Amino acid sequence: MSIRVVLADDQPLVRSGLRVIMADHPDLNVVGEAASGAEAVRLARELSPDVLVMDIRMPGMDGIEATRLITATCDTTRVLVLTTFDEDDHVYGALRAGASGFVVKDMAVDDILAAIRVVAAGDALIAPGVARRLIAEFVNRPAPATERSPRPVTGITEREREVLTLVGRGRSNTEIADELFISVATAKSHVARLFTKLGARDRVQLVIAAYEMGLATAPR
CATH class of the missing domain: 1.10.10.10 (Winged helix-like DNA-binding domain superfamily/Winged helix DNA-binding domain)
Structure with missing residues (x-):
């Protein structure tokens, strides 16, 4: 059974790129796309995807607030945050909002796809080779x-x-x-x-x- 994915990013090029890449993987099925946090929340509620790949910086409702609403109301949907790590200081907030993990946009495509599978399986980005570098930076960042x-x-x-x-x-x-x-x-x-x-x-x-x-x- 394929993993149902919604892509939320305000950049059409990012969404289309991910969609094209996932089309070559039968176990990943993109069922919707959102250009804003509010649209991501709506699609999560309507489509109940297994994984919602969420950008943090979007117009209107940002990815953090959208993540908080989705994890509070959509029990079967897990959020995987997609961000530019070196520039984004909101990763901690996204994880606190209920995200199951995060990937960076300049990671290898295979690592991003692996992260989607890991999150869909009910685990999180703690696996060696994917998360240790990210978690190391996460725990070293000062909390709010x-x-x-x-x-x-x-x-x-x-x-x-x-x-x-x-x-x-x-x-x-x-x-x-x-x-x-x-x-x-x-x-x-x-x-x-x-x-x-x-x-x-x-x-x-x-x-x-x-x-x-x-x-x-x-x-x-």
Whole structure:
């Protein structure tokens, strides 16, 4: 079954380029295009795509607000933010709004397509080779002034705290298991409990939680 994708970008050339590229991949099906945040929200509600590839800077409603509305009202749609990373200071805001990850426009096409597949599968951009460089820059960026005080680490066990710290560093379940001398199945169970306890949709939101609790450091 193909992954249903909506492309949201105010530049027609970007949308058409992505559409043409995805046409060569049978597992990716572009079902709609939006030129603004408001249009992206409308299409998400009407079409219920699996993944909405969202630009941040768009006229009217920007990608951050659109992401917040989509993730709040469209349970089956995951947002993958598309941005010019070196120029955009709003990645943190987009992830806080509920995005499942982000890619940069100058990344290799195969990496962008892989990111769409990862997000559609219910994971997030924490996988080695795609996310570590981005997460490293993300956790090293200062949080907004109103969010700089770490939130208390409550409601999780000491082991879950250790797991959350490693998730915040971009570790995979296998790497977490190796570092903590536990099985991969046990690592997965701890991550699953963290999803529930912290109300996280995916691993990117766990990274945000670790960052806000003062546990996250740049991936090593």
